[in-house]
Amino acid sequence: MGSLISDDEGRYIGTEPWWKDALFYQVYPASFKDSNGDGWGDLPGLISKIDYLEELGVDVVWVSPIFESPQKDMGYDVSDYQKIYAPYGTVQDVDALLEECHKRGMKVILDLVVNHTSVEHEWFKESRSSKDNPKRDWYIWRPARYDDNGARHPPTNWRGYFAGPTWTWDEQTQEYYLHLYAPDQPDLNWENAKCREAIYENTMRFWLDRGVDGFRIDTVNKYSKRTDFVDAPVTDPTSPHQPAPEMWCNGPRIHEFIHEMNRKVLAPYNAVSVGELSLTPEPNQVIPYVSAQAQELDMVFEFSVIRLGNGNGFGAKYIYDPFPLSTLKRLTAKWQSFIEGTDAWATAFCENHDNGRAVSRFGDTSTPDLWSRSAKTIALWQATMTGTLFLYQGQEIGMTNMPPSWGMEEYKDIESANFYAEAVESGDGERVRKTMHGLRILARDHARVPFQWSDEPNAGFSDAGATSWMRVHDDYAAINAARQRHDPDSILSFYKRVMKLRKRYKDVFVFGSHKLLDPDDEEVWTYVKEGPGSGGGRDGTPRKALVVMNFSRSERGVGDVATALGCNEGDVRLLVGTNGPAPSQGRTWPALVAWEGRVYTNFDP
Structure with a gap:
């Protein structure tokens, strides 16, 4: 089933898969x-x-x-x-x-x-049982490399995600198997x-x-x-094992x-x-x-x-x-x-x-x-x-x-x-x-x-x-x-409240565009969300929301809300705030206290 995207007055905007909202x-x-x-x-x-x-x-x-x-x-x-x-x-x-x-x-x-998988998975047990087992190629096996002194080395110099090499020697079949994570987690061979x-x-x-x-x-x-299994460039000279995501990501x-x-x-x-x-x-x-x-x-x-x-x-x-x-x-x-x-x-x-x-x-x-x-x-x-x-x-x-x-x-x-x-x-x-x-x-x-x-x-x-x-x-x-x-001022209660608002105004928040304002401000984070479709705002413009959040301990102003929303001062509404209602004082809105956030809209909540 699709998810109906509409405003709170039921005006149709479109249909999307259910999982999107x-x-x-x-x-x-x-x-x-x-x-x-x-x-x-x-x-x-x-x-x-x-x-x-x-x-x-x-x-x-x-x-x-x-x-x-x-x-x-x-x-x-x-x-x-x-x-x-x-x-x-x-x-x-x-x-x-x-x-x-x-x-x-x-x-x-x-x-x-x-x-x-795990090394304890039956597939891997079969794979490592012999080189001619039908599931041998379900994992990635390679022979050792040997230096001029006859010392054995892994097939490549790749470093794994959990530190150490991406290869572990298997004594029974005398080859290495590949594992991007722990030696207990051998990689499956999707080429098969x-x-x-x-x-x-x-x-x-x-x-x-x-x-x-x-x-x-x-x-x-x-x-x-990559199936050529070549060494990665040496970017960490302190280690014999080198980061090599280019060898296995987005192959x-x-x-x-x-x-x-x-x-x-x-x-x-x-x-x-x-x-x-x-x-x-x-x-x-x-x-x-x-x-x-x-x-x-x-x-x-x-x-x-x-x-x-x-x-x-x-x-x-x-x-x-x-x-x-x-x-x-x-x-x-x-x-x-x-x-x-x-x-x-x-x-x-x-x-x-x-x-x-x-x-x-x-x-x-x-x-x-x-x-x-x-x-x-x-x-x-x-x-x-x-x-x-x-x-x-x-x-x-x-x-x-x-x-x-x-x-x-x-x-x-x-x-x-x-x-x-x-x-x-x-x-x-x-x-x-x-x-x-x-x-x-x-x-x-x-x-x-x-x-x-x-x-x-x-x-x-x-x-x-x-x-x-x-x-x-x-x-x-x-x-x-x-x-x-049961505390109306708790974090949990606030999550419940904003999750309902997100669903009610999904055209703006889930499906709307995102425009960052004042990107260099290191204390206040401000962006505009604009819903798809035309109309919906109090002045006939597309529905918009201004999100303004103070990520600091200092008091900070909210700026020109009406201009950011592209509407008249009288058409601005406060949808939600982390500190509760914050009514305007004439043409201005109260400053944000430490770690306060608000959402203003050009439509009636």
């Missing part, structure tokens, strides 16, 4: 809700909170990996795509989740991890047509036949590698593979798809993936905004690189406007399972008041973005990064551990200090701290006597869903 909510199941007291979140726990998600306005629940796995990378190392990792529950629990969501008009998408068909049948159709509504597709632009057959996936699986099931598109920083690279005419993916995540602060290069990823507001503004504007004049589509998000918390990175957590103000302003920013909006669990209550007092022993993620170990092994004390500083801001662990449901022991995530798989945040008594649920 849907609110997606990512659940990291290990950390969402534990139902049985083992300290590990599970599917019954998620099911018990579906009403909470419905109340928030969620249309689609995205469940991060739940398949059978040895959990070397929190389920992104799958050993059986048709079984559920026992601590999460069973296949029947997935069926129950689908039933509970579907009867509420909500949909469910699963995380599809098919760039690689039988392998691709097995992926479609075993990992996709199996779940679509059970009623799953689509997939978030992991590492979607890495399936096609020569990638669009052929994704189009085939769509033609054979996604389209026949009318399944929604959103791909993880890393290291693809230009619009002309992204559009081919999400052009409606290309028939590949519905949407992708482009990471320029969410990766702000990451150090340059693979080795320096966690050496924090501060950025000004103007950089955040310009990148947001770039990825808001890149679809204009095309048949492509955008996504909006500022949190996920692989990054630090938005309020800790883009907001101000120095005091409880500034934490609340800045979290609401971030909510306003997200609610007014063009494209399909994705929220991450806990974002709606302003969950923060792990306390800076926590030591490295609380960081459980494989990437955090490997980058920290690499810094220690370097013997450079300053590098260790900078890496730890960067991890405190950017580490994937921050998003994986258990959800803070209440001020009960274990934050209501698990039973009082349970030991949670990750430590519960020290601030859970102050920051939790129960405390905010």
Whole structure:
């Protein structure tokens, strides 16, 4: 079904696919809700909170990996795509989740991890059993290189995402296998047509036949590698392993593979798809993936905004690189406007399972008041973005990064551990200090701290006597869903309010154009959203909204609102503000206090 785009008076503007104005909510199941007291979140726990998600306005629940796995990378190392990792529950629990969501008009998408499997997957066990096994070519194997002294070396000098080489020696068959991530995650060979068909049948159709509504597709632009397997240029002379994303991102057959996936699986099931598109920083690279005419993916995540602060290069990823507001503004504007004049589509998000918390990175957590103000302003920013909006669990209550007092022993993620170990092994004390500083801001662990449901022991995530798989945040008594649920001034209540406004005025916020104003202002962020179609404004002009947000602790003026909206002073209306009503005083509007945001319109709310 399509989504009717109309103004609040019901005037027709157009029809678009349902997922464009849907609110997606990512659940990291290990950390969402534990139902049985083992300290590990599970599917019954998620099911018990579906009403909470419905109340928030969620249309689609995205469940991060739940398949059978040895959990070397929190389920992104799958050993059986048709079984559920026992601590999460069973296949029947997935069926129950689908039933509970579907009867509420909500949909469910699963995380599809098919760039690689676990070394414990039966396919890989067969592949490594002998060089003439029928599945040998389902993974990427290459012989060793030897230097003049007879020493063995990997086929190339590529550095992996989790530090170290991308190749691991297999003693049994005397060859190396490729893994862009951990050695436990060997890459599948998408060049092999039988392998691709097995992926479609075993990992996709199996779940679509059970009623799953689509997939978030992991590492979607890495399936096609360069097959000449040459060394990458030496850009880090301190390491034998060199960054080489140009060898495996957006490779020569990638669009052929994704189009085939769509033609054979996604389209026949009318399944929604959103791909993880890393290291693809230009619009002309992204559009081919999400052009409606290309028939590949519905949407992708482009990471320029969410990766702000990451150090340059693979080795320096966690050496924090501060950025000004103007950089955040310009990148947001770039990825808001890149679809204009095309048949492509955008996504909006500022949190996920692989990054630090938005309020800790883009907001101000120095005091409880500034934490609340800045979290609401971030909510306003997200609610007014063009494209399909994705929220991450806990974002709606302003969950923060792990306390800076926590030591490295609380960081459980494989990437955090490997980058920290690499810094220690370097013997450079300053590098260790900078890496730890960067991890405190950017580490994937921050998003994986258990959800803070209440001020009960274990934050209501698990039973009082349970030991949670990750430590519960020290601030859970102050920051939790129960405390905010019935507080009209809470972050959660504000999220609910602006999500409803986003849906009501989707012609402006979801489908409207984005025009950045004052790009060099390092404290105030201002942009105009304009809906498609003609009329709708009080003066007969197209409907517009002016979003003005103070990203500082200083009081700042809002500027000439009427001129920005292209209307008369008397036609300006305040739609919503993070601090509540802010009535005009004659021809002027009150200044913005610290971390305050407002939306003005040229139409009646």
